[in-house]
Amino acid sequence: AADWPQGPPTIPFIGNANINFGDILTEFRKFRLQYGDIYSLVIGSKTVIVVNGLDTLKEMFIQHGDVVSQRADTIVTSNIAKYKGLLNSSGSLWKEHRSFVLSKLKEFGLGKRMMEEKILKEVAVLLQSISSTGGITIDISPLLRTSVSNVICSVVFGRRFEHDDERFNKIMNSISQATEHKTIYGILTLFPFLRFIHGDPLKYDQMMKQVEAIDSYIQEIIEEQKNCPEQKEKEVTNYLDAFLRCQQSEKANSTQTHSQKVIFDLFGAGSDPVSIALRWFILIILHKPEIQENMRAEILKEVGDSRYPSTADRSMLPYCDSVLHEVLRFGNITPLPLPHGLTENLYFHGYLIPKHALLFPNLDSVLNDPNVFENPTEFVPTRFLSKDGFLTGTEKLIAFGLGPRKCLGESLARMELFLFATSMIQQFKFLPPEGAALPTIYDFEFGLTRKPLEFNFRTVERVKSDVVH
Ligand code: HEM
Numbered sequence: 001a002a003d004w005p006q007g008p009p010t011i012p013f014i015g016n017a018n019i020n021f022g023d024i025l026t027e028f029r030k031f032r033l034q035y036g037d038i039y040s041l042v043i044g045s046k047t048v049i050v051v052n053g054l055d056t057l058k059e060m061f062i063q064h065g066d067v068v069s070q071r072a073d074t075i076v077t078s079n080i081a082k083y084k085g086l087l088n089s090s091g092s093l094w095k096e097h098r099s100f101v102l103s104k105l106k107e108f109g110l111g112k113r114m115m116e117e118k119i120l121k122e123v124a125v126l127l128q129s130i131s132s133t134g135g136i137t138i139d140i141s142p143l144l145r146t147s148v149s150n151v152i153c154s155v156v157f158g159r160r161f162e163h164d165d166e167r168f169n170k171i172m173n174s175i176s177q178a179t180e181h182k183t184i185y186g187i188l189t190l191f192p193f194l195r196f197i198h199g200d201p202l203k204y205d206q207m208m209k210q211v212e213a214i215d216s217y218i219q220e221i222i223e224e225q226k227n228c229p230e231q232k233e234k235e236v237t238n239y240l241d242a243f244l245r246c247q248q249s250e251k252a253n254s255t256q257t258h259s260q261k262v263i264f265d266l267f268g269a270g271s272d273p274v275s276i277a278l279r280w281f282i283l284i285i286l287h288k289p290e291i292q293e294n295m296r297a298e299i300l301k302e303v304g305d306s307r308y309p310s311t312a313d314r315s316m317l318p319y320c321d322s323v324l325h326e327v328l329r330f331g332n333i334t335p336l337p338l339p340h341g342l343t344e345n346l347y348f349h350g351y352l353i354p355k356h357a358l359l360f361p362n363l364d365s366v367l368n369d370p371n372v373f374e375n376p377t378e379f380v381p382t383r384f385l386s387k388d389g390f391l392t393g394t395e396k397l398i399a400f401g402l403g404p405r406k407c408l409g410e411s412l413a414r415m416e417l418f419l420f421a422t423s424m425i426q427q428f429k430f431l432p433p434e435g436a437a438l439p440t441i442y443d444f445e446f447g448l449t450r451k452p453l454e455f456n457f458r459t460v461e462r463v464k465s466d467v468v469h
Pocket residue numbers: 086087088098265266269270271273274277333334337338361399400401402404405406407408409410412413
């Protein structure tokens with residue numbers, strides 16, 4: 001009979017609860033060296049299986065994708081998401097929503113000029129906001145969050161919100177906090193009963209209040225859109241209209257709470273990682289000014305500065321593209337996605353992976369694997385550039401996950417990153433703040449996403465050349 005994968009020795013009653021949750025990525029790297037690509041941990045009442053390494057991850061999550069693409073049953077799936085939405089549902093409900101959303105993303109813009117125009121509109125607003133600071137030190141997080149959320153809004157609701165819309169900003173901030181809650185995604189996922197501790201030290205009640213506020217805000221927008229007098233006749237141009245239309249014709253096996261949670265997830269999963277990637281990018285170029293100059297030289301040569309770069313220019317900007325791939329690798333934004341579940345026991349590499357396990361695809365084990373990426377702790381702007389100047393090796397960059405549960409916003413995310421980053425470089429020079437320290441590119445905070453510490457910077461507007469296209 002096959003055995004469970006090995007793992008660090010357990011202590012009676014608590015299992016492996018003594019491992020260093022504060023620096024879980026380093027802990028998991030050590031375990032991989034000791035126990036190999038697949039190891040197990042027993043934490044509270046849960047069996048955790050961590051899967052590492054490019055080949056092993058591919059084999060498990062692509063070849064056995066039909067067995068390992070459930071979402072594991074945790075306090076997040078049950079109490080926060082009620083098993084609904086995209087991130088936290090499983091089985092046929094998940095498949096139905098995922099393919100509905102993907103088809104609508106395509107229909108309403110992905111891969112089309114339409115989407116690019118929407119993003120470029122947000123780029124223009126963002127650059128204007130940066131410009132209006134007059135170059136003084138700014139904290140860009142709220143601006144980026146609103147810009148990137150507005151891209152999702154245009155797909156989901158067919159509308160955008162102003163940067164000074166207080167209610168919208170408050171909700172976006174709540175979403176960011178709710179998806180960042182360290183204790184919920186860490187300790188409480190594994191020890192759900194700790195939420196009953198008096199005084200809410202793990203902030204469970206606080207988080208649930210945020211979730212309710214977000215749910216009711218989304219609900220309000222749904223109602224507004226549903227009760228809009230032209231709803232029945234107007235052209236369908238966004239996810240919500242399409243969903244409401246589908247519901248009217250009773251084709252959808254779905255209730256409004258499902259679409260509410262789908263929208264919650266599109267905001268939660270779709271806004272934060274993109275703005276975090278852009279913040280890693282800015283922090284890195286503040287530390288390495290030569291990268292901005294190289295990027296700008298490439299942009300000026302191929303695009304000029306009389307219009308923003310577009311995705312059609314991408315193949316002409318391989319250095320910029322390589323830098324942005326390296327930002328996704330080095331930034332390591334979602335190193336440990338939410339755990340997957342299994343439809344049945346899986347026999348894999350001679351081990352038994354039990355059906356009830358929480359299965360973690362450890363993406364960090366690839367993005368920082370010295371056998372996959374040489375000197376992984378270094379930020380190398382040309383890492384994804386071949387000697388002849390073409391983009392290369394990008395298939396190893398599994399920052400968006402693998403298999404059927406892979407990120408469904410990958411192409412949107414890449415488009416946003418490229419358009420925001422290249423136009424910022426085209427228009428501004430980024431400088432460290434005056435008189436304040438900058439966090440290093442090795443400092444980070446890790447909840448569900450791995451993000452840089454807060455920082456400020458200054459900008460200088462670039463002088464326009466007379467290039468006309
Ligand atoms: C740099 C940006 C992004 C990164 C690094 C990223 C990464 C990921 C990863 C690693 C997963 C988990 C895969 C798994 O469970 O194994 C995921 C899931 C997901 N992402 Fe993204 N993502 C990004 C942007 C986006 C955007 C823009 C959207 C919005 C359209 C989005 C929507 C989703 C959704 C809905 C899921 C859940 C898929 C499912 O469970 O079926 N993501 N993402």
